[in-house]
Amino acid sequence: MAHETSTRTLTDDARRASANNRSEEAALRGTDHDRNLHDTRATITRLEYPSEHLLRFTARLESGADDPAWASPNVTIRMELGEDFDDASRIYTIREFSAASAEIVVDVVLHGESSPMMRWARNARIGTVIAFRGPRQHFIVPEAKGRRAALFLDSTAIPALFAMVKHWPTGVQGTAVIESDDEVAVAELKCPPGLEVLTVVPGSATGLSAHARMLESPEEHVVWAAGERDAMREIRKHFRKEVGLEKDDVAVFGYWKRGVTNTEIDSQRLHAYKELLSAGGNLDDLDDSEISI
Ligand SMILES: Cc1cc2nc3c(=O)[nH]c(=O)nc-3n(C[C@H](O)[C@H](O)[C@H](O)COP(=O)(O)OP(=O)(O)OC[C@H]3O[C@@H](n4cnc5c(N)ncnc54)[C@H](O)[C@@H]3O)c2cc1C
Structure with a gap:
């Protein structure tokens, strides 16, 4: 009996897993997502x-x-x-x-x-x-429209910055605060004149979010930030809620989360995306920062 029960459970689990995979596959291969x-x-x-x-x-x-x-x-x-x-x-x-x-x-x-x-x-x-x-x-740096750009990133977003500075809009000035112990990767960046780079040692008391709070005249900036999810959440909250910048002027994305595998983060994102699809929404409506991970 015990054997039968466990066989049935395994079969049910396998069927459920397979159905989940099929629906995940369908959601991810839908024209909206792809x-x-x-x-x-x-x-x-x-x-x-x-x-x-x-x-x-x-x-x-x-x-x-x-x-x-x-x-x-x-x-x-x-x-x-x-x-x-x-x-x-x-x-x-x-x-x-x-x-x-x-x-x-x-x-x-x-x-x-x-x-x-x-x-x-x-x-x-x-x-x-x-x-x-x-x-x-x-995400790319929001259109500055006469304001300065404030960038906050860790090592995982240095490739993004490397790619973005190649297309940097003429005349836009600002600061990139980079939390990284990789001096080589930082030195390779070919930042345009007017984009100042400040490097922060990982784990130091004044991390990215502290630097975000120290920014002078924050209301005169657009913001782009990418890196560890909790640090990004603090940065987004600071500029949106405390400084009051508009949503379109704050592009912040969590690339990874301390102590949590991205496999789990992706599964939470997929769950949120599928709920959105069934409510008639699409990828543009998915706000990653709203997903509780
Ligand atoms: C849009 C986007 C672009 C990205 N671009 C890059 C890129 O160009 N280069 C790059 O290196 N990464 C990039 N990342 C981040 C990368 O995908 C994650 O770091 C990923 O979690 C690494 O997978 P993993 O299997 O090593 O670790 P996971 O299985 O996801 O996590 C296992 C453990 O490792 C820890 N961990 C994961 N990443 C880091 C990290 N960077 N530093 C310290 N601990 C970590 C987690 O907290 C967890 O405890 C990007 C992420 C996104 C969303």
């Missing part, structure tokens, strides 16, 4: 370690390289890591794209956990094939 993204592969052609904190890989696209979206500032891909790495998927930023060679360059911050992406990074070799979906346009 928005002309490519489902393709790339082969690693180059591996570098610019610093002890960073793996930089170059990979040649199998298809879709003629899509002009690759050259936009701050686009991302979702890498499918495969069954050796818990079938996890992870989002990474395109630091650079070459249309001539059909190659993308991605920087992976080596954060020291034994996580799916860190295990993938340890195993990556020239010739490794990566399955992914992209390029997806991510």
Whole structure:
């Protein structure tokens, strides 16, 4: 009897899991979510370690390289890591794209956990094939309209800043506060004149959110920030609720959360997205900061 019960439970669980996967797959492959993204592969052609904190890989696209979206500032891909790495998927930023060679360059911050992406990074070799979906346009610095730009980011968003400064609007001035112990990655940034860079050592008492609160004349700024989710939440709250900036002037996104795997964060995001779809909404209505993770 006990055996029958457990067999039935396993079968039910498997059926439920399979149904969940099918509905997740359907939600994620819907035209709203995918928005002309490519489902393709790339082969690693180059591996570098610019610093002890960073793996930089170059990979040649199998298809879709003629899509002009690759050259936009701050686009991302979702890498499918495969069954050796818990079938996890992870989002990474395109630091650079070459249309001539059909190659993308991605920087992976080596954060020291034994996580799916860190295990993938340890195993990556020239010739490794990566399955992914992209390029997806991510937040860029809001239009300044005569104001200054205040940027707050950690190491994971340095590739985004690297890509965005290439397209920096003429004459916009501001400050980028970067919490990072990777001096090489910071030094590689080619910031335009007028964009001052301030580096903060991770773990110092005056972190990103403290710097956000110290900003002079905050009401005369637009804000872009990306990094650890709790730090980002504080920054968003400060500029939206305390300073009173408009939603469109504050682009803040949590890239990872201390102590929580992105597998869990993605599952919460998907849940929120599916609820939104069934209520008749779409991806534009999804406010990541509202999801309680
Ligand atoms: C839009 C977007 C763009 C991104 N672009 C980049 C990019 O270009 N380069 C990049 O390196 N990352 C980038 N990230 C962040 C990256 O996807 C996450 O860091 C991811 O969680 C790494 O997966 P993992 O398997 O190593 O760790 P997970 O399984 O997600 O987490 C395992 C543990 O590691 C910790 N952890 C995860 N990331 C970090 C970190 N950076 N530092 C310290 N601890 C961490 C978690 O808190 C958790 O305790 C981006 C994220 C988003 C949403």
